[in-house]
Amino acid sequence: MSETILTLNSATFRFNKEEIFPNTSLSLKRGELLQCIGLNEVHNEIFLKVLSKKISPIKGEVSYSIKNKEISLVDLKSHRKLIRDDLLLSSRWESSFKDLYLSVRDYLSSYKLLDSSFNEVIELLGVGNLLNRNLTSLSNGEGRKLSLVISLLSNPKVILISEPFLGLDKKSKIILSNLLKTLLSKKISVVVTISNKEDILRWDSSYFFIEKKRVKKIKTREEAINLLTLKKSLELKKIDDNFLKEKNPLVLELKDINLSYEEVEILKNVNLEVYKKDKVLLLGDNGSGKSSLISLITGDNPKSYINDIRFLNKKRREEKNIWDFKRKSGLVSGDLFNILPYNNSCLDIVLSGINNTPEFIGEPSSKQIELALSLMSFFEIDNKRNEPFYLQKGIKKWLLLLARALMSEPLILILDEPVEDLDRENRLKFIDFVINFSTINMLPFILTTHRYEKLPSAINKVFILKNGRLLNY
Secondary structure (H helix, E strand, O other): OOOEEEEEEEEEEEEOOEEEEEEEEEEEEOOOEEEEEOOOHHHHHHHHHHHOOOOOEEEEEEEEOOOHHHEEEOOOOHHHOOOOHHHHHHHOOOHHHOOOOOEHHHHHHHOOOOOOOHHHHHHHHOOHHHOOOEHHHOOHHHHHHHHHHHHHOOOOOEEEEEOOOOOOOHHHHHHHHHHHHHHHHOOOEEEEEEOOHHHOOOOOOEEEEEEOOEEEEEOOHHHHHHHHOOOOOOOOOOOOOHHHHOOOOEEEEEEEEEEEEOOEEEEEEEEEEEEOOOEEEEEOOOOOOHHHHHHHHHOOOHHHOOOEEEEOOEEHHHOOOHHHHHOOEEEEEHHHHHOOOOOOEHHHHHHHHHOOOOOOOOOOOHHHHHHHHHHHHHOOOHHHOOOEHHHOOHHHHHHHHHHHHOOOOOOEEEEEOOOOOOOHHHHHHHHHHHHHHHHHOOOOEEEEEOOOOOOOOOOOEEEEEEOOEEEEO
16 A cells, blocks of 8 residues: 555645635645646646645644655746846857856756766656757757756655646657656656646546635546636637728748757748738747747847848848847747846836837836837736736736737737647637737737647638748648
């Protein structure tokens, strides 16, 4: 009979002066899988902090038969912490910075993790090809794998993972699933939180449902799926097409784009035309080059200067400075959460988009404030104007990035794998906002994703990046 290593008995906790998860009871045995299902990713993460002993109970009993150091709460952004905020975006693409940042091998060495189990873990995760890479060059999916390496090398008996499959393509999900099976076979207990029904594992498991800061036990995977199934589907708003009778000029053109890093070809002869009425979806697995292509368009990659990239038929090298080029595109990306000052008000975050800098430089004019408030009103977040940015969760934080991206009045909107942390209903709601604004204001956009979901009818061009080449999908 397996040893019980964690027990909660009618336990209640407090977080931010509020009682949470009242009268919660559960047990975790050695080598057991526990899946915590919930639509609210914030509450899910707080519950993992409870299980990792970072939040103590105010009522009831909590007991552990293992040491604190044997519990590993996986930080899926740990590899980003060594990257200087002001250089995070541009240095990710600048080869001349490669000596400024640690390689993956050096990073792991700094954790003093290069022990006898190192090669076993590296082989298990299939990340040997990353060891000599620069931290700043890792894609989101590769960074998540690195975070798991760090966790495993600490020899934990319990691993807690928030949304393990979030942001991963099908191949990476299979690799991670096999890894979790291996961990369980080695009698390592695994606790995961999941907000998408497609990610619920099919193996023997205990299930708990997190809703409204309460936790209840559920019996089967089918019950978990039913609880996550959307009660209604979102319909895209119907918009009168009369105003679309204007001309449809070519806004963005990429000609024979090539990109390589350390002799590895990332992009090969990529050609793309985006017109004013276009709504473009760009598909591709993790590491396929989507973010690299986006970095060229936004000007964050210095190699955009040597490639033929044109806005309204004007090349980057013809611009007076890089900022004139960068203002032509408005970027929404999860990387921005790592560089924007969390203590700033939501209004200040939106205003920082004027100069495409982490903070607004100087004093905003009344016209600029009016524009910011108008955008916030359109996206139904104007009531958040004076709240600190760090308090914004779920779709609200993404809508703030969307409003920020539009402050420079760009020629095109770029959305690099946005809202990957949201459930399907809120992902559709966010895309609904994007499509409506795009259509009303004749603003084209490019949306990248690795999700091969049903396409909104408003999308008129779909491409896929495969082996460095851009293909019609």
